[in-house]
Amino acid sequence: MTSIAPVNSKNLPVLSKDMADKKLGQTDFLRLMTTQLKEQDPFSPVDNQAMIAQMAQFSSVAGISEMNVALKSIAAQIGEQTALLADIKAASTTSKSGE
Template sequence: MATTSIQNIPTVKGANDAAAKAKLGQRSLGQDDFLRLMTAQLQYQDPFNPTDNTQMVAQMAQMSSLSGITEMSSTLKSLAARMGGTSDAVSWIGKAVLTPTATAVADAKGNVTGAVELDGEAQQVKVEIRDASGNLARSVSLGAQPAGMVDYQWDGKTDDGSAAGAGPYTISVAATDQNGQVVKARNLAWAGVSSVVPNNGKPLLTLSSGEQVQAETVRKIA
């Protein structure tokens, strides 16, 4: 039978003393500790040489200032946690971002610029654009495309050359591979960033279309 040496096992008292010393070494004085020390100082002061009131007021002022700084630091840490990367995303206000969305708006020239994002290689990619009333404005076949992003631009006109209207437009994408199986695809549209707010620690963008999207979904910034 194996024998365990007892010379390396600390006694209960020794272990408790070590733990107490370690805990004492890690502890810092707080406001409650300061008040207890001040009370003890007043209780046991020399009646013929009492504590200077001016000195006590100065100590209390220092403790109050330290307490205020600690609370402010805690508040700032909490605020920073809630803001997350919002401060970085704020620089996107006024810029255009490319994000997954079915809604698109025309630019100053009446063009709608976007992209199709394909999760795999597709033999046939079809894009349908509907106007604000839900009517089909344009149907375009992009043919065979590799996996990734495929850029496109629409001039805002229907098949007969007439203007499709002011929008906003709803764009749907359908893609299939060489076996006729569906390839996962989504529309990406460019839109201006109007504002940025924190949302559970993550920046939330409000786009010029009125839609709100998470900053982490942005593919490109222009």
């Protein structure tokens, strides 16, 4: 019989910088969830409420990520418009002083 060491900070593998920067996506989450369901003990299945909570939490994170992309796009557009207005103001000031 083999023994299983308890998980603690001393026996966890050290993640490289490349591995730490990678993020899990929706496909990864679904793969993990499917594997969890396939490998679960049939006499002690995963609680339905826990599974729904995980799915809701992932959905919230995905929504926040999409909102972040949209806000970055809006900020870029505002920055471009501000620069354009500054150019227009500078051009109008130059043309008035040259008259």
